[in-house]
Amino acid sequence: MQKTYLTVTAHPDDEALGFGASSYVLSQKGHKVFNCILSGNVDARRHRPDVNQLKKHTNNAQKFMGAEPVILGHFPNIKFNTVPHLDLVQYIEGIIEQVQPDVIITHHPYDLNNDHYHTSKACQAAARLFQRKPCKPLISLYFMEIPSSTDWAFPVDGQNFAPDTFIEVGEVGVAQKLKALYAYEGVMRPYPHPRSNEAIKALATLRGSQVGRQYCEAFQTAMHIIEP
Numbered sequence: 262m263q264k265t266y267l268t269v270t271a272h273p274d275d276e277a278l279g280f281g282a283s284s285y286v287l288s289q290k291g292h293k294v295f296n297c298i299l300s301g302n303v304d305a306r307r308h309r310p311d312v313n314q315l316k317k318h319t320n321n322a323q324k325f326m327g328a329e330p331v332i333l334g335h336f337p338n339i340k341f342n343t344v345p346h347l348d349l350v351q352y353i354e355g356i357i358e359q360v361q362p363d364v365i366i367t368h369h370p371y372d373l374n375n376d377h378y379h380t381s382k383a384c385q386a387a388a389r390l391f392q393r394k395p396c397k398p399l400i401s402l403y404f405m406e407i408p409s410s411t412d413w414a415f416p417v418d419g420q421n422f423a424p425d426t427f428i429e430v431g432e433v434g435v436a437q438k439l440k441a442l443y444a445y446e447g448v449m450r451p452y453p454h455p456r457s458n459e460a461i462k463a464l465a466t467l468r469g470s471q472v473g474r475q476y477c478e479a480f481q482t483a484m485h486i487i488e489p
């Protein structure tokens with residue numbers, strides 16, 4: 262069955278870091294992938310491109326990932342803590358109504374990045390839309406792994422990212438993910454930064470090796486329904 266996947270992330274490039282390779286391989290199998298980026302016009306980014314350039318980078322990245330036209334929110338970068346929780350929830354609910362996803366992927370709630378944290382909390386609330394109004398039932402909700410952010414949330418309380426679901430992406434998936442990341446000029450860094458060519462490939466190798474595959478992206482299940 263062809264499925265519709267929706268990622269809900271805070272910043273342009275998060276969707277590529279967490280789901281870029283999966284997005285490509287899923288799209289090649291006929292699934293649809295929509296990326297919703299809550300701070301679509303990032304305004305407090307270091308070495309930031311201007312808004313039009315960023316839009317161009319974002320659109321180019323979607324093509325490398327085989328994704329549908331991107332959905333851009335206008336929440337303030339690095340200031341999601343100043344946005345009422347309900348505003349974020351209602352915005353995401355609107356996107357869910359529009360896209361009708363089977364699967365939603367968002368940030369891990371123990372991600373050290375504050376915007377990621379608020380995105381995750383709001384998305385978890387919005388994913389329960391079916392409890393409030395009739396809509397297509399969700400099959401799965403997963404948390405993604407963002408190198409240089411998820412793994413910097415020091416696991417002081419044992420609530421760190423614990424992958425339990427893997428998507429095999431192959432060499433071509435990793436290559437497309439890297440192309441998407443390079444489409445965002447200024448995002449990739451030299452090794453040993455976690456957002457370097459080597460580290461992105463190494464993480465895919467590690468995640469693959471954990472389940473006996475060559476390259477994978479890893480996720481943590483928040484909710485999954487098995488249809489008998």
Ligand SMILES: [Zn+2]
Pocket residue numbers: 271272275374377
């Ligand atoms: Zn981010």
